[in-house]
Amino acid sequence: MKKFTKNDQGFVCQNCGQTIPPLKTTSRDHCTVCLCSLHVDIHPGDRQNTCCGLLKPIGIEISTKKGYLIIYRCEKCGEKRKNRSAPDDSMEKIIEISVQQK
Ligand SMILES: [Zn+2]
């Protein structure tokens, strides 16, 4: 079973309303402005999760291999997940979240 489905489409952020263009290199899975995402995947890109809650960034983890990892918690079901940040993510927002992190 393939666990990664490339699903690179632009979308409108449900949190801030920003239109996010497709990312060429990998699946676009979160907003570049507020970094929010939607709980729609069970495995990255599969869009098989029926939760569809808003994933809010609650922390930042720095990985030497992968760069910034954004830690999310789903507002609806409370599940936590991590996503890699995209190259065009708002650096200010990343810093803001990492400062607020406890
Ligand atoms: Zn947004």
Ligand SMILES: [Zn+2]
């Ligand atoms: Zn959820």
